[in-house]
Amino acid sequence: MNRIIKIILIDILKSKIVLAYTLILAILSWSSFALEDNSAKGILTILNVILFTVPLVSILFATIYLYNSAEFIELLLSQPIKRRKIWMSLFFGVSLSMVLAFFVGAGIPLLINSTDGVGLMMIVIGCLISVIFTALAFLSSILTRDKAKGIGIAIMTWLYFALLFDGMVLFLLFQFSDYPIENAMVGVTALSPIDLARIQILLHLDVSAMMGYTGAIFKDFFGTSLGLIVSFLLLCLWAIVPFFISLKRFRTKDL
Numbered sequence: 001m002n003r004i005i006k007i008i009l010i011d012i013l014k015s016k017i018v019l020a021y022t023l024i025l026a027i028l029s030w031s032s033f034a035l036e037d038n039s040a041k042g043i044l045t046i047l048n049v050i051l052f053t054v055p056l057v058s059i060l061f062a063t064i065y066l067y068n069s070a071e072f073i074e075l076l077l078s079q080p081i082k083r084r085k086i087w088m089s090l091f092f093g094v095s096l097s098m099v100l101a102f103f104v105g106a107g108i109p110l111l112i113n114s115t116d117g118v119g120l121m122m123i124v125i126g127c128l129i130s131v132i133f134t135a136l137a138f139l140s141s142i143l144t145r146d147k148a149k150g151i152g153i154a155i156m157t158w159l160y161f162a163l164l165f166d167g168m169v170l171f172l173l174f175q176f177s178d179y180p181i182e183n184a185m186v187g188v189t190a191l192s193p194i195d196l197a198r199i200q201i202l203l204h205l206d207v208s209a210m211m212g213y214t215g216a217i218f219k220d221f222f223g224t225s226l227g228l229i230v231s232f233l234l235l236c237l238w239a240i241v242p243f244f245i246s247l248k249r250f251r252t253k254d255l
Contacts (some may be wrong), residue, residue, distance in 0.1 A: 008093025025105025033113040050126045055133040062137030063154040067147040087250045098130040125197045135243040142246045165192045193238040
């Protein structure tokens, strides 16, 4: 298993796309801190990158990589290796490469320019987001053999979590503003990993005015260490559940 992970990791890290992704993250991160007069503004700029660019690249790259590696996967299946080990090795290899690319591109500038806990929090959140959308990519790719459909599912998944989800939440809040739905909104917020990530970082930055309705309600209920723990557990579930669904499908799928 470790050998397969090493092969996949080396193969991905040699990819020009991953190198370009790392370079773009580094340019955006270093320029954000260099152009702003204080680190808080630079952190907010990098926050947008983490919430939109990192999920998009992670889910698209992982989906395309799995489809392009179909022959390699078939070769592994012809060997006396359990399917569970093959799928887990692929996941760990792709996830680790995305995490390393994010850490080198955005993590190092954050560590240097943000010495407080916010920078470390953003690094952890960025790594979790990379893993989560890699898991969603594995789920998207296992649902269909058609590469175009798989990539389409991946893009729609990112579009839903990045843009459509907040619009749906705002619509519900305006439609049911006369009713006590705050507790329900806390549960609804848990249905989006991007919202959970945004809330965690903005809670540490103490800029609740920029958090929107979902973030403000979440802060009222979970603006404590308990809330952060619950958020991290939910983010971990967002990475674990889609992957194990894809693993179950892969173990029984006729390739």
